[in-house]
Amino acid sequence: MEKNSLESTPVKIALWEIDLDPGRFCMSFDFRLEQLKASIEEFGVLNPPYLMEDSESHYTVVAGYRRLLAAKELGWSDIVCQVLPHGYPPFKAFLLNLYDNLLQRKMNAIEKAMVLQRLTRFVEHEQIITQFMPMLDIPANRQTLKLFLGLEGLEEPIRHSISAERLSLRVAGPMMSLDTKDRLKINELFMAFKWSFNQQWEAIQWIMEIASREGRSIEEVINEREVTEILHSNRMSNPQKLKTIVKVLKTRRFPSLMKAESEFIKGVSALPLPERVKIIPPPSFEGINYRLEIVFTKGKELKEKLADLYSLSGLERVTDFWKTSNGNVH
Amino acid sequence: MKQFTIRRILIERGAESDSLAKVIPKRLPDIPKELVDSHDLALPEGTEEMDKESLRIIHHKGEFLKPCPGTKRYICCGYQILNIGINCPMDCSYCFLQSYINQPSLRVYTNLPEKLDEIGEYIDSFPGRIFRIGTGEFTDSLALNYLTGWTDYLLPVFSHRKNCILELKTKTSSVQSLLKSIHRERIVVAWSLNSPRVVTGEERKTASLRERILAAHDCQKAGFVLAFHFDPLFYYPRWDEDLEEPVRLLEKYIDPESIIWISLGSFRYMPALKWAIKRRFPKTKIFDGEFVTGLDRKLRYFKPIRIEMYSKLAERLKKWHEDLGIYLCMESGDVWKQSFGWSPKTSINLSRYLDNRVRKLMVG
Structure with missing residues (x-):
């Protein structure tokens, strides 16, 4: 790759001139701004954000998305930013943000998925697998790439569950093959209690297979009285509810085996x-x-x-x- | 004879001078050919991961004849696999190759004819042992025969050896080349059978049940010994009623006297296969049954379900004929005992049982 000598100009820019929607360079998801705001209030913005000027005299954020949001929440009207020169290659701008992020913090799975998704606009899958997945600490293979590329298409509550590490990435794979209602229902069930990733993995398979066998939707399987009564029970603690739901699902999925176990x-x-x-x-x-x-x-x-x-x-x-x-x- | 779609022929460097590498491309004159390196596995844009429409011609560096790996901790039959190629132009949803092979395309080993003398000498060096050899483990024995001419050069090698049989397992009805052959001795032609629901729903691009049985009928009439494999069996509501159809067709068209064996096996799979299958066949219902982890880590139907399937089907087959050489593939002694009332107890004993079937059916 050509040596990247960055020439940019520091400019004071009004915040309203900057597009603060997550744009094509954004790789931030599910973050809290409190600490950052406190730091900015105390010391100001130490590293200015990088922007690109688009054709309508608006600015797109290249790096520093969260700093800009924090400044906005603090009520700033303008901020000093580095503006990349016209014609600056978008791929280089993307890499600038990526390296900046990798140096500063640990990315969550959804943020890594955002990086991989955006990379597909610039490079072939093969290069993403060999060069960028190891950089992001993701197993470098086609299947995992496919999984990560599918994460951005999941609904926001599910992406939040994944980024907070409450929903297993392994479970996200089968979820992608379901329709929206069904996967939101599964996410809701898994967020109701503290399921271990192994329990989630087993349960999603059981639920999908019960639905397949009985010709019903996943939503219908989860909405059955047997499950909802446990979910809304006032007599059981959350760990007891989880244990009982697992047993109910297992019994329904493996009726002969569970009958044999109970007979034994x-x-x-x-x-x-x-x-x-x-x-x-x-x-x-x-x-x-x-x-x-x-x-x-x-x-x-x-x-x-x-x-x-x-x-x-x-x-x-x-x-x-x-x-x-x-x-x-x- | 059914011909499958082949869109490109890839000849791996090192295979160019093998006899088959010269013959196969001539049989597909209009298909583009390309000389490639063995590590060049790139697939054309939009190609499905198994790449069943590319034929890769390979000089195989490994052994051609190997004992079937079987499975640990279950009773296995002591079969020998003659490795003629890997992958298959048909597309069964349950095929274990989907997680077993890590390289795409239909792969045919072109130096097999050159190796047959060596294989023959090896078999001859154990005159007291019976080799039950099959080519249908990693591919279909007959599906690509119209291109490879496997039967032309395999039949003469095995049919005159007293201590072996060659079993050609297939889901096709492509038996024309067999019928034209002058060799019959020591050749077993075998069909995989299942319920019509499984054949039409899960075994894509294969011959129908009726076509298979009629092909078997033709082979039997021409003097070949037959075998059948009800494997993998699937458990679903009214599975037993569905299996009436293949048994009825057998009764109608096949003389049970010259069946060397019928194997029964239930669907079993390594955990990784499930997701390979679900990726390719997301709507399949083959995982709906009650699968538990077996002693070899493969998932199998819960034992009483397997026993129910084996005992009912065996009972039904025995109504047709008492002496069919029915055996179980990769099962435990207690499942044998509870299904059939007897068990060979060990893999060695099962081998002996099947060797005796060879002695009984293959006179001379």
Whole structure:
């Protein structure tokens, strides 16, 4: 790349002359201005924003978008800015802002998506993957690029959830294939409580698959009474609500498996097992080996528990508890 | 014979002098050809990620004959894969290749004819062992045969060897070249079968169920031994009623006496495949069932569902004929036992069972 020797002119410009909508160079989303305003009030604007003059004697912000917004909120009427010369290449102007941002702060996922989206106007996808994605600390591959390029198309509440790191980026992928109503509904559900990213990932798959299987919309699945009653319950805490919703969704998604698990628990609970003794089934009953867990303090206690187990009637039926009388829970 | 759309032929450097690399382009005289490097994988603008309309001619540097990797911790059949190429011009939504291959285009290995003597010598060096060999694992055994002439040079090599069989697995009805061949011995022609709903909804560009069975009928009449694979089975409402159709067609057109085996397997997939499929087929319903993580990390239907599918279908097939060599692909001993009432218990025993089918059906 050609060496970038920046020649710009400091000019005092009225704020009304500057277009303060997020423009083609903007890479800021979901920010708070309080700290910046406090600093500007105390010390002024240390680094002047960079602008480009457009043909109608208005200015487009290249760098310093947030400084300008802070100045406006502080009631300033004008501000000293650096104005880039006429004909300054837009790609260079974009890079100026990008490097300025990368040096100063950590970008959130939506801001990174804004960078990648704007880069597509200037360079090929291949160059974005090899040169810019590593710079933004994003796994450099086509699939991830596609994911990030889709983020800007998501509705604002969803983008806020992502930028605040409350909605998993992984979940955003499948959300893109849904219609607006459905994905806003999922976002609403995930913002209602503190879901872990793994829980979100499992739940979105369950919801989508329940909807597919039952020929219903996602909104309809989430709006079902069973879910909404939990959401609006006054008797449960938020963690309890989350746990119950996960269970409701899982039961609906995996009816046979959940029935088998419940039959197994019922069968084992009916056995008078010694204290601190557990029978653990293979995950999803896929394997054939069950585990016996005995917690003990002394060898004597272990011997007693083993003796109790030895004489316990019903133990021989343990692995069959989850099957019904015809050998099948299904 | 069905011909698929090929828009360009890419000949990788190093393959130019292989015999097949000279033959294939002549069979597609009007299609543009390009000499490319193996790392040059750029796709033309707008090309779908699997790039099923480019034929890439490759000099394969690896082994051609390899044991099927099978799957850990389930009973496998001890099959050998003859690697003739990878990717397929048909487009089944559930195809594992969508997450398995990391390079696009239909890929055909052109130095296979030159390697066949070596493969034959290897098989001959184990006279006491039976090699069950197939070409249909990474591609369809017959779909591109009209271009590659695979059957012309594979059949003579395998049909006169006493300790092997060659199984050609297909979802096409392209059997003309087989019917013209003078070789029958030790060649098994096999079809993948499914319910009409799966064939029409999920197996794009394949032959219809009826076309497959009629092609099988022609092959059987011409003296070939047959096999069928009900794999992957999908569980959905009235799946069993839907599977009546292929069984009914089998009953009508096929003599069960010369079927060497019928395998049953349910849909299973590595986690990455789900998203590869959803990207390409967002409306597919193949993931609607109850899938749980298997012992090999693949997702499978919850065990009782698999058992229900296998036992019902096997029971139905047995009503047609008692001795069909029915076996399960990549299943556990307890699923075998609960589905069929018996289990081979180990992969070695399943191999023996299928080897005995070879001995029984392939006289001489």
